[in-house]
Amino acid sequence: MDIRSAAIDFGLLTPHLVIAVAAMAILLLGNMVRNRGLMTVLSVGAMAVGMIYGVMQWAAPQSGFYGMVAIDNFSVFFSIIFISTGIMAILMSRDYLVAKNIDSHEYNVLIMFATVGMMLMASSTDLLVIFLGLEIMSVPLYVMAGMARRDNFSGESGIKYFIIGAFASGFLVYGIALIYGATGTTDLRRILADFTFLKMQSEMLLYSGAIMVLAAFSFKVAVVPFHMWVPDVYEGAPTPVTGYFSVGPKAAGFAALFRIFVFGFGQFSDLTMVFWILAVLTMTVGNILAIFQNNIKRMLAYSSIAHAGYVMVALTTGGQGAVSSAVYYLAAYMFFNLGAFAIITMIDCRTGSNNQIDGIKGLSGRHPYLASVLTLFMFALAGFPPTAGFMGKFFIFSEAIKNGYVWLTVIAILNSLISVYYYLRVVVAAFFMKSDKDFLPVTYRPAMFIVLLITVAGTLVLGVIPQIWVELARLSMFSIF
Amino acid sequence: MLEVIIFYISALIAIGGAVMMIAQRNPVASVLYLILSLVAQAVLYIQLEALFVGALLIIVYAGAILVLFLFVIMLLNLRGEKFGYDQGKVGVATKLIFSLVLIFELAAVVHTVSRSTNLARTSEHLNPGFGSVPPVAELLYTKYLLPFELTSILLLVAIIGAVLMARRDRADKEKEMT
The missing domain is CATH 1.20.5 (Single alpha-helices involved in coiled-coils or other helix-helix interfaces)
Structure with a gap:
């Protein structure tokens, strides 16, 4: 073990610490200062400072804490995704929390702690720290799902998510224990270095452990057959929280999956077949069940399962190129999925809204711009050019074909075609269907407008001029210390 | 020889306690069986020279956490369950399948361990002071x-x-x- 990587250097974790300490400060301050708007500005500001510190770590790979922390371009890129998701989630929640009378400053604090957990998951090469990151991320999410305590569905959502999450954590710990039993270490770099020897010595144990860890993260990123909880939890949770769920934890789960299975267990080729089956199942089940949904949140829940399937294609492909494509895809998905949820949140803020697809009939008559933006996001989710959704899928599928996964790509493209049907249902409802009642107007404040501006810009920029972003994603690789 | 006898006795008590714990309908009895199982497990840890972990298991788990459990159960005034967890044929089949998977896994683990020389260490290979408080504390505040x-x-x-x-x-x- 070299001296540099052994160093206990809290400077490495500056972005994490800035956000964690700010979260604690805001938690205390929020009890004294009643101004929720100010608290929100402070939270967003602290996250932005954390993001700046994060960006400064770009292109300077470092390792520390006895090899438990690895700050490389991969972790920096993911940290930026997590912080942006957190900032946008805080901004788009404002109106909703006030409208539903569940406003409290702890909400922002929970999002900040969840962000810290996600960043730890992406920037660790030790299974122990990845597990702790996962828990620091998950505990705030359980609470956020049950935030609207007056709403029975929200409570149900929180309890369901908590039980399933605890179950998945059990799997993860069991898997880590088996891997430790097989290898004598939780350090992914040492597993990578001695892989051939370890596999020869205790293959069964390693295999069982790896499958357990895979199952645990499959729960978190909603991969079929571990997806049963997703529609109920997504439907019951407050709408902006659902938006956050469908982007943040998913990206974090995939960051950990890539770190474990492409980096640590990179030579474990027996697992490719498992990934292949999971990818096909996830895409197909997600897309087909999404067709039958009339509730827009349920539909987007199944759609998020399908999108997890597309990223699983990248995991099946393996290798640095595929990881870059998945990183790009997750960044793009953040923009258009959060954008879609921002609009659904705005519609849901009105009294008497029920989140049915029928409920957005006549949106274009009252709010033509909003309807157009919603259309843009739906096109991006379906993967039409010139949006970010198209470029993301193109990048993932071309990497898969390059590595010889032709059938997998064919299935993925067929699935994208199925998905067009249910995304366009929303567009048709917004533009071409007449409502019997007048469409109640949607009101929103600047915070929501900023979110829409960022998401629209992201969706278009990543789709129209992708070169520079693709290049950044290509640089977002693991560094081997 | 004595070591082996103690091992088998405490292993049997640990497993028996765990089985009895899930077979009870009265939550208080469940907790008491869990304590029994944990104490037997502590004996196993001590036999592995992990004295500190064995002591912690008794103090923290059997002592603090399970007493807390008992308090919660008594405060909530929980009665025994009226119904067992019978869920019909599908439920039984699922249980059987999952049990078989876990048994298979356990068999795999035992198989691997008995084959691997790496894991079959004896106490002679341990560092001096292994299992006492200072090495644990040192690891906790460095690595x-x-x-x-x-x-x-x-x-x-x-x-x-x-x-x-x-x-x-x-x-x-x-x-x-x-």
């Missing part, structure tokens, strides 16, 4: 410092979450005032 600190953040987050869920909100208070 495992980060996980140790992160655990405290995790606990903080859990406390915030619990308070947030249990707290009366503004609407409740207003209702009480009027």
Whole structure:
């Protein structure tokens, strides 16, 4: 073990610490200062400072804490995704929390702690720290799902998510224990270095452990057959929280999956077949069940399962190129999925809204711009050019074909075609269907407008001029210390 | 020889306690069987020279956490379950399948361990002082410092979450005032 990587250097974790300490400060301050708007500005500001510190770590790979922390371009890129998701989630929640009378400053604090957990998951090469990151991320999410305590569905959502999450954590710990039993270490770099020897010595144990860890993260990123909880939890949770769920934890789960299975267990080729089956199942089940949904949140829940399937294609492909494509895809998905949820949140803020697809009939008559933006996001989710959704899928599928996964790509493209049907249902409802009642107007404040501006810009920029972003994603690789 | 006899006795008690724990309908009896199982497991740890872990298991788990369990059960005044977990044929089949998978896994683990020379260490290979407090403390504040600190953040987050869920909100208070 070299001296540099052994160093206990809290400077490495500056972005994490800035956000964690700010979260604690805001938690205390929020009890004294009643101004929720100010608290929100402070939270967003602290996250932005954390993001700046994060960006400064770009292109300077470092390792520390006895090899438990690895700050490389991969972790920096993911940290930026997590912080942006957190900032946008805080901004788009404002109106909703006030409208539903569940406003409290702890909400922002929970999002900040969840962000810290996600960043730890992406920037660790030790299974122990990845597990702790996962828990620091998950505990705030359980609470956020049950935030609207007056709403029975929200409570149900929180309890369901908590039980399933605890179950998945059990799997993860069991898997880590088996891997430790097989290898004598939780350090992914040492597993990578001695892989051939370890596999020869205790293959069964390693295999069982790896499958357990895979199952645990499959729960978190909603991969079929571990997806049963997703529609109920997504439907019951407050709408902006659902938006956050469908982007943040998913990206974090995939960051950990890539770190474990492409980096640590990179030579474990027996697992490719498992990934292949999971990818096909996830895409197909997600897309087909999404067709039958009339509730827009349920539909987007199944759609998020399908999108997890597309990223699983990248995991099946393996290798640095595929990881870059998945990183790009997750960044793009953040923009258009959060954008879609921002609009659904705005519609849901009105009294008497029920989140049915029928409920957005006549949106274009009252709010033509909003309807157009919603259309843009739906096109991006379906993967039409010139949006970010198209470029993301193109990048993932071309990497898969390059590595010889032709059938997998064919299935993925067929699935994208199925998905067009249910995304366009929303567009048709917004533009071409007449409502019997007048469409109640949607009101929103600047915070929501900023979110829409960022998401629209992201969706278009990543789709129209992708070169520079693709290049950044290509640089977002693991560094081997 | 004595060592082997003690091992088998405490292993049997640990497994028997665990089985009895899930077979009880009365939650208080379940907790008591769990304590029995944990004490037997502590004996196993001590036999492995992990004295500190064995002591912690008794003090923290059997002592603190399970007593807390008992308090919660008694405060909530939980009665025994009226129904067992019978869910028909599908339920039984699922249980059987999962049990078989786990048994297979256990067999695999035992198989691997008996084959591997790496894991079959005897106490002669251990560092002096293994299992006592100083080596554990040293590891905790050097190599495992980060996980140790992160655990405290995790606990903080859990406390915030619990308070947030249990707290009366503004609407409740207003209702009480009027």
